[in-house]
Amino acid sequence: MAADVQWWARLAREVRAAGRGELPVETPFRAVRDKLGFACVALVSGSKQRTATVNLGYPADMLGYLTTTYRWKCPIHSRAARLGLPLRFVDIPEVHETRTYREGIQPYGFREGVTLPLAPGTGPERSFVALSSTHDRPLDDGSVLALTMLSHDFAALADPGAEPGESAADVVLLVSRNQIEVRAAAVDQLPLSEREFRLAAQCVLTERTGFRHRDADGVWWRVLARVRRPDGVLLRISRVPEPEPLTGRELDVVGLVARGWSNERISTGLGIAIRTVRSHVESSLVKLDCPNRTALARHALEHDLDTLGALEAAHR
Secondary structure: OOOOHHHHHHHHHHHHHHHOOOOOOHHHHHHHHHHHOOOEEEEEOOOOOOOOOEEEOOOHHHHHHHHHHHHHHOHHHHHHHHHOOOEEHHHOOOHHHOHHHHHHHHHHOOOEEEEEEOOOOOHHHOOEEEEEEOOOOOOOHHHHHHHHHHHHHHHHOOOOOOOOOOOOOOEEEEEOOOOEEEEEEOOOOOOOOHHHHHHHHHHHHHOOOEEEEEOOOOOEEEEEEEEEOOOEEEEEEEEEOOOOOOOHHHHHHHHHHOOOOOHHHHHHHHOOOHHHHHHHHHHHHHHOOOOOHHHHHHHHHHOOOOEHHHHHHHOO
16 A cells, blocks of 8 residues: 555544544645645535535646536546446546547646545536546555545545535634634635624524525525534535525514514614514514514524624624
């Protein structure tokens, strides 16, 4: 093997820690790249994401190729995904004759590589790891076997900190007292500012799990906060549809109703007229089929009907 048993055991611990959100996702992939002799490595997540969760070394256009054409049309990747096993170039005798190799791989100077499919998912929807080298020495069989045994743990790195049945996150961050660390990101730009991330982390201090947020481009996000003691709060952020049937301002009001605020206090906190607050409360009761404010508050807590605006008002 290219690495000894102790190294693989240490790598396994790092992979599992990163899957829990306790280490940056890049950490174990950087170890794999450097120890096993690869030039580049990328983790490409589920089908809804067009950017990689991790990219160490691939040029932007090559990464774009991996997340689109290679993933959906390449027979090399299709074979690996169908088998659910890692494939090296050396495992595919005809690889150097394929259009994929001639047009998508060789121009970048790559001569060997590995596609490691990850569970869950099938076919092109399956997450995968791409590893490429500029030398022509194939990865040894022992290392291929070890990567196969770790593939289930690697899959968790596509969405660190996820709980069973939870929708995939586009961004995962750890917010601590001293810094904000990106654990994983499949977006080009973070949807909140540093101040807003720190405010979001305060959700867990009031036993609230999350809220909805509409960014400057009109995109809605769901932000979930989890405690990761002693190092900080893990934030999981996902794109979501517009939260029908409530409007953004109705969500602000409902979030404060769930905190037990009176109409008068909500009016002051949000800087809107009290009659407007009453109108939003009445409209929300009807839209959510809640008989009273108590039921509305319970519904809001159960479905994370809260907003950054309500959080800001609550922490002034």
